Amino acid sequence: MSVARLVLAVLLLSGPLQAEPVRGVFDLDGRMADPLTLTAGVRAHVLVFTTTDCPISNRYAPEIQRLAAAYRERGVAFWLVYPVPGDTPEKIRAHAAQFGFQLPIARDTRAELVKHTAVSVTPEVAVITAGGEVAYRGRVDDRYVDFGRDRPAPTTRDLDQALTNLLAGRPIEPKTTRAVGCILSDLLK
Amino acid sequence: MRAAAIVSIAALLTASPVLTARSAALSSYAAQAAPTPAAQSGPVFSRDVAPLVFEACTPCHRSGGPGPFSLASYREVRQRATQVVQVTKRRFMPPWNVEPGIGHFEGQRLLSDAELSMIEAWVAADTPEGDPGDTPALPKFPDGWLLGTPDLIVTPPESFTLPADPNDAFRIFAIPLPVSGRTYVRGIEFHPGNPRVVHHANIRVDRTAASRQLDAQDPLPGYDGLMPRSAEYPDGHFLGWTPGQVAPLVAPDLAWTLEPGSDLVVQLHMQPSGAVEQVRPVIGLYFSKTPPARTPSILRLGSQGIDIPAGEGAYVIRDAYTLPVDADLLAIQPHAHYRAKEIVGTATFPDGRSRRVMHIRDWDFRWQHVYRLVEPLPLPKGTRLSMEYTYDNSPDNIRNPEVPPRRVLWGQRSKDEMGDLWFQLLTRNDRDRERLNGEIAIKMLAEDIIGYETMLTVSPGDYELHDDVALLYLGSGRPADAVRHFEASVKARPDSAPAHYNLGTALAMAGQFEPAITEYERAIAINPKYGVALANMGSVLLQLGRGREAVRRLEQAVAITPDNIEALNSLSVAYANEGDIEKALATIDRALRLQPSSQLQKLLRERREQLSRR
Numbered sequence: 054m055s056v057a058r059l060v061l062a063v064l065l066l067s068g069p070l071q072a073e074p075v076r077g078v079f080d081l082d083g084r085m086a087d088p089l090t091l092t093a094g095v096r097a098h099v100l101v102f103t104t105t106d107c108p109i110s111n112r113y114a115p116e117i118q119r120l121a122a123a124y125r126e127r128g129v130a131f132w133l134v135y136p137v138p139g140d141t142p143e144k145i146r147a148h149a150a151q152f153g154f155q156l157p158i159a160r161d162t163r164a165e166l167v168k169h170t171a172v173s174v175t176p177e178v179a180v181i182t183a184g185g186e187v188a189y190r191g192r193v194d195d196r197y198v199d200f201g202r203d204r205p206a207p208t209t210r211d212l213d214q215a216l217t218n219l220l221a222g223r224p225i226e227p228k229t230t231r232a233v234g235c236i237l238s239d240l241l242k
Numbered sequence: 243m244r245a246a247a248i249v250s251i252a253a254l255l256t257a258s259p260v261l262t263a264r265s266a267a268l269s270s271y272a273a274q275a276a277p278t279p280a281a282q283s284g285p286v287f288s289r290d291v292a293p294l295v296f297e298a299c300t301p302c303h304r305s306g307g308p309g310p311f312s313l314a315s316y317r318e319v320r321q322r323a324t325q326v327v328q329v330t331k332r333r334f335m336p337p338w339n340v341e342p343g344i345g346h347f348e349g350q351r352l353l354s355d356a357e358l359s360m361i362e363a364w365v366a367a368d369t370p371e372g373d374p375g376d377t378p379a380l381p382k383f384p385d386g387w388l389l390g391t392p393d394l395i396v397t398p399p400e401s402f403t404l405p406a407d408p409n410d411a412f413r414i415f416a417i418p419l420p421v422s423g424r425t426y427v428r429g430i431e432f433h434p435g436n437p438r439v440v441h442h443a444n445i446r447v448d449r450t451a452a453s454r455q456l457d458a459q460d461p462l463p464g465y466d467g468l469m470p471r472s473a474e475y476p477d478g479h480f481l482g483w484t485p486g487q488v489a490p491l492v493a494p495d496l497a498w499t500l501e502p503g504s505d506l507v508v509q510l511h512m513q514p515s516g517a518v519e520q521v522r523p524v525i526g527l528y529f530s531k532t533p534p535a536r537t538p539s540i541l542r543l544g545s546q547g548i549d550i551p552a553g554e555g556a557y558v559i560r561d562a563y564t565l566p567v568d569a570d571l572l573a574i575q576p577h578a579h580y581r582a583k584e585i586v587g588t589a590t591f592p593d594g595r596s597r598r599v600m601h602i603r604d605w606d607f608r609w610q611h612v613y614r615l616v617e618p619l620p621l622p623k624g625t626r627l628s629m630e631y632t633y634d635n636s637p638d639n640i641r642n643p644e645v646p647p648r649r650v651l652w653g654q655r656s657k658d659e660m661g662d663l664w665f666q667l668l669t670r671n672d673r674d675r676e677r678l679n680g681e682i683a684i685k686m687l688a689e690d691i692i693g694y695e696t697m698l699t700v701s702p703g704d705y706e707l708h709d710d711v712a713l714l715y716l717g718s719g720r721p722a723d724a725v726r727h728f729e730a731s732v733k734a735r736p737d738s739a740p741a742h743y744n745l746g747t748a749l750a751m752a753g754q755f756e757p758a759i760t761e762y763e764r765a766i767a768i769n770p771k772y773g774v775a776l777a778n779m780g781s782v783l784l785q786l787g788r789g790r791e792a793v794r795r796l797e798q799a800v801a802i803t804p805d806n807i808e809a810l811n812s813l814s815v816a817y818a819n820e821g822d823i824e825k826a827l828a829t830i831d832r833a834l835r836l837q838p839s840s841q842l843q844k845l846l847r848e849r850r851e852q853l854s855r856r
Binding site for chain 2: 106107108110111112113114115116151152153196198199200201202203204205206208235236238239240242
């Protein structure tokens, strides 16, 4: 990682930091979308990977909306990312409406964002900071321990803590956690 | 600038060994080529996996089914392959929590170790399809009524709106069963209405208006809380629903009797989907034309004295009962909440042999299930049925609703704990059944009393609990204990006339006549028109030989409630004791005109004869 830091330091000297643009990510109207690049005044993006038919993912909808609302004022923008090619814009619109999502949506049918963030299931989240760096990747919280084994309430709210630490300038620890949900390597086949 | 950034990120990726490894693993996403066709000796979908999946998974996992996604084609199964291996290996799916070898139950879905290995090998080989021509036809899944056209279909008048809250929710509905006369029911078929969220249903029948009133008091459809005691399993029949289960109709001669004016009481356990959902179950009932010839009995073993310390990882309860008659075991239903871990039920036969009739190692509250034996198990007289449940109230139990754990006691709310094992038993004849039911009633009543005492340690000021348990004590011939609880009830609401009346009556039944009179006086001071209090007070005064006072109170009583036959009976005795034979005879005649029970009628006629001879 020391090499990486060095490169970043060079970058910072040479001008404003930008992420590698993604080319195969689109919004529901077919326009290119780039959730890895932060817009001005935004301190982080949270990419929420989901699919239209993953029950665990769907059950997180109220919690995702709650966190998105709580951090909006603090300069964090949440995105919904649908990587499964079978999730068409029509299906996604219906899904977002059914679950009350009011977030920008990206279709990642070439799994570029999946690869960049190294998520493996839905729901899984990635916190993106300047330069497209993945500051946190993993579960929203520890409610689910396994399929069919879940706590009545989470005891650790990993995403919430990661964002709080990020905004306070503190290190994020752990930077990755294991999320439980629908397995993307199968769904993307 | 952008070009520079691209180069830098590329450098980043190669510079970090962690990220490199990850991107290597991710390159498998690119490998989307069709699986290599079978040169296999190994398992393939069409020939090996499909028959298993279509039988064990697809009945629920299909379009419109209760499963959250469909597993009805090669493509669909392949897209969940890793997950299928994980959930089958852990035996979370198919949902069948009973250990292998315990018995053969209706709807049993248990994959063998060989079948699990086969699925795993198939996924390890990257899910080869094999020859699609070998794929068996998908079974037919009728969307309508699986048991045929119901004789009666009922549904709550309105849908219940389940909010998009992440927590499990419970809701009870009292659904009227509009039958014009006594009806005999062979079974029900439950349709959840919204299979995405309805996880299971507890179903009872209430022959009283109690459930209906609770439902009516809540402005929204259904109500929260608990079912009243009057909501019962009808005539020894379990009712209930878990996903994928349809209880077969019972033989016509085993049907249960549905009285007009009864309600079906349905408690739904719902797991929210993440969206706002509408829930409206539909229930079909199937009738028999003839009255039943046989009626099963239900035995409940368990403990209502559960009191688990915080952090206790292995708390055990046990109970047992020895059958006084021959019986067949038809079905078993375990019940416990979130801290129960292991559930064991055993039958020990008179010759000393024993066998487990229920064993669940990892109890899951969400899979409440009635286990119906395909072949009834004969239990000879003298067979000992026993249960042993183990609870984990430590932080290691991820289902523990309290973090950090707290002491938990018996109670019916899901945050309390329970431990019941219900047996459905069929005796050989009515005489045996009456004997069994009589013993079971006494055993279960004693345990119910323990349950109330446990709840009262949690809520010592709850006068309704005190009143309820006091009535149970009176019913089991323990008036002194009833007095203790009615005293507590009076303390909680000293201005309630019924509370004083209850205490007075329990005192009188315990033989404490003077204190009883004091309580009746208090009740009457609060409510001077309290007819039954006046009547009982008169009867107690009569016992004490205070005839003149008795006459006064009983006259007041019958003035307020002229049809109180017992008061008239007492008054006739009081008049006779005071020497007023004419009034005594007139009062007896008045009582006889009200058509008393045959026993009281006989008593009154005998007294009439005696008095007439004077």
